[in-house]
Amino acid sequence: MIYIDILILAMIAIFILNRLRGVLGKKTGHETDMVNNLKTKRKEVFSETQPDKEVKVKNKKKDSVIVYNTNPKINDQLNIIKKMESSFNLEEFLSGAKNAFEYIINTYVKNDEKELEKFLSKNILNIYKNEIALRKKKNHKIQIEIIEIKEPVIKNVKVSSNNTATISLEYTSQQIQVTRDIDNNLVEGDPNQILDIKEVWVFSRKLGGKSPIWTLEEISDV
Numbered sequence: 001m002i003y004i005d006i007l008i009l010a011m012i013a014i015f016i017l018n019r020l021r022g023v024l025g026k027k028t029g030h031e032t033d034m035v036n037n038l039k040t041k042r043k044e045v046f047s048e049t050q051p052d053k054e055v056k057v058k059n060k061k062k063d064s065v066i067v068y069n070t071n072p073k074i075n076d077q078l079n080i081i082k083k084m085e086s087s088f089n090l091e092e093f094l095s096g097a098k099n100a101f102e103y104i105i106n107t108y109v110k111n112d113e114k115e116l117e118k119f120l121s122k123n124i125l126n127i128y129k130n131e132i133a134l135r136k137k138k139n140h141k142i143q144i145e146i147i148e149i150k151e152p153v154i155k156n157v158k159v160s161s162n163n164t165a166t167i168s169l170e171y172t173s174q175q176i177q178v179t180r181d182i183d184n185n186l187v188e189g190d191p192n193q194i195l196d197i198k199e200v201w202v203f204s205r206k207l208g209g210k211s212p213i214w215t216l217e218e219i220s221d222v
Contacts, residue, residue: 064079064083065079066078066079066082068090069154073157074154074156074157077157077158077159077165078090078157080159081157081159081165081207084159084163084207084208085207085208093167093214094151094152094154094169096214097152097169097201097203097214098149098151098152100119100214100216101149101152101171101173101201102146102149103119104116104119104120104216105144105146106144107119108128108132108144109142109143109144111132111135111136113125113128113129113132116128118213119213119215119216120215120216121204121215121216121217121218123217123218124216124217124218124219135179138181139181139182140179140180140181140182140187141179141180142177142178142179143176143177143178143179143180144175144176144177145175145176145177146173146174146175147173147174147175147176147194148173148174149171149172149173150171150172150173152169152170152171152201153169153170153172154167154168154169154170155168155169155170155200156168159207162206163206163207163208164204164205164206164207165204165205165207166202166203166204166217167202167203167204167214168200168201168202168203169200169201169202169203170198170199170200170222171197171198171199171200171201172196172197172198173196173197173198174194174195174196174197175194175195175197176189176190176191176193176194176195177189177195178190178191198221198222199219199220199221199222200218200219200220200221200222201216201218201219202216202217202218202219202220203215203216203217204217
C-alpha cells in the first residue's frame with residue numbers, strides 16, 4: 001500500500017509539472033506586440049529629446065540675426081542683447097514691462113517707497129519720494145485708475161560699452177487721476193474724465209548681472 005501511495009503521488013507531481021510547463025512555455029500571440037510597444041516607447045522618448053537638441057543647435061545659427069524690429073538700429077541692438085544673454089525673450093520683456101507700468105503706478109499710489117526702491121533708479125525714486133512726502137504733508141491722497149494699457153512700443157535700444165542695456169518704451173494708456181483731501185473732498189482732477197496719456201519710460205539693466213529686474217531710469221511725456 002505504501003508503494004502504491006508513493007506511485008500515485010509521483011504521478012500527480014508529474015502531471016502538475018507538465019501543466020506548469022505547458023502554461024509557462026505557451027505563446028499567447030502578444031509577445032511581438034509587447035516588444036513593439038517597448039520600442040515605440042523608447043522612440044517617443046528619444047524623439048522628444050534628440051530633435052530638441054538639434055533644433056537648439058540650428059537655432060543658434062539662424063538666431064544669429066533675428067528680426068525683432070523693422071528699425072535696423074533697434075534690431076541690431078536687440079540682437080546684441082540676445083547674443084550677450086541667450087535667455088532674453090523680447091515678448092516676455094514687453095509683457096513684463098506692461099505689467100511693471102501698472103504695478104509701479106499702483107505702488108506709487110500706495111506710497112510704498114520700499115517697494116518702489118526695487119524698480120526705480122535713484123533719480124526717479126527721489127522724485128517719487130518728494131511727491132509722496134508733499135502729499136502726506138497736505139494730507140492728500142492720489143487715486144489713479146488705469147482703464148486700459150496698450151502694448152508698449154520700442155522707441156530706442158542701446159547697449160553701452162559697460163554692457164548696460166537701455167530700452168525706451170512708449171506707453172499709451174487711459175487713466176482717471178484725482179487727488180482728494182483727508183475728508184475725501186476732491187482737490188484736483190475729475191473722476192468722470194478719462195485721460196489719454198502717452199509717456200516714454202526708459203529701462204536699463206546690466207547684462208550678465210544677477211538681478212533680472214530692469215530699472216526705471218527716466219519718464220517723459222510724449
